[in-house]
């Protein structure tokens with residue numbers, strides 16, 4: 336009979352550091368997704384042995400407070416809160432997390448400001464930050480950040496320019512002091528195993544959980560994920576270098592086409608003098624306002640922003656979170672087992 340215990344033990348050892356940091360069974364984080372990562376999905380991920388993270392997004396402090404309390408009512412397991420650094424009430428949001436005894440605060444969307452870093456640390460929570468390059472990763476370690484996420488350009492949502500394959504090689508061998516979690520384009524357990532073997536502490540996935548049974552995303556949103564291939568999840572396009580567009584990866588749709596047209600029309604207005612530079616930049620930035628909510632909650636996947644990672648091609652059905660997590664673990668363990676069998680066979684071909 337097949338003995339899977341050694342492969343399971345090896346996988347457990349590889350992910351032990353990340354799991355200990357998160358206080359979970361699996362070193363798998365559910366990446367915060369605005370409008371998607373609310374009480375139901377977050378609690379489902381944590382209850383199934385992963386680590387759910389609430390996406391605060393643009394929520395005012397009172398709403399975040401309610402969301403944390405509602406999540407705590409659904410799970411007694413650890414979960415985190417993701418705060419966007421440019422939120423005008425960042426300091427209040429940090430205090431709300433600390434008062435509610437949230438153990439892990441993830442600061443996203445820029446370099447974590449000093450006062451917020453100190454407040455998180457003084458309040459006894461663990462601080463997680465996104466490192467887009469090795470120099471910043473080293474700086475964050477020095478400034479007391481407790482763990483890093485390195486998110487490749489394969490990811491859904493706002494992205495940097497570098498793929499996880501490259502970021503992992505640049506950063507993992509050099510950051511040993513604190514756990515580093517990898518994100519972007521991960522859809523299977525074999526990939527998680529590969530990054531663990533490179534030195535990652537664990538992985539963060541978004542897209543696969545967005546299409547889970549427990550995700551409150553509209554049926555149309557989930558169906559769009561089921562239909563899509565990796566090549567359909569594209570970064571937003573910037574038409575003119577004078578008017579920067581923050582790159583966001585999502586499914587190509589009518590909205591994407593309209594955005595290109597909107598940029599072209601805005602440029603014409605700028606060139607004709609009808610709009611000054613600031614007004615033109617604002618007009619471009621405002622195009623997507625409310626568009627993620629429209630897609631996720633209202634189900635407008637034609638003109639809304641259907642943020643998705645390249646991992647979307649690996650979403651083949653709507654599954655309960657527990658099944659997704661079990662599948663990821665199973666794939667990693669099966670890969671270790673297959674390797675062991677190949678080795679044994681090479682040593683003893685008969």
Ligand SMILES: Cc1cc2nc3c(=O)[nH]c(=O)nc-3n(C[C@H](O)[C@H](O)[C@H](O)COP(=O)(O)O)c2cc1C
Nearest residue numbers: 366367368369443490491492519520541542642644
């Ligand atoms: C619909 C959607 C919304 C997202 N919103 C946020 C967000 O509000 N804050 C954040 O830090 N990351 C956000 N992300 C990124 C995820 O947390 C995660 O890092 C990413 O999805 C990982 O790549 P994957 O989708 O290929 O698994 C979002 C991703 C998606 C798909």
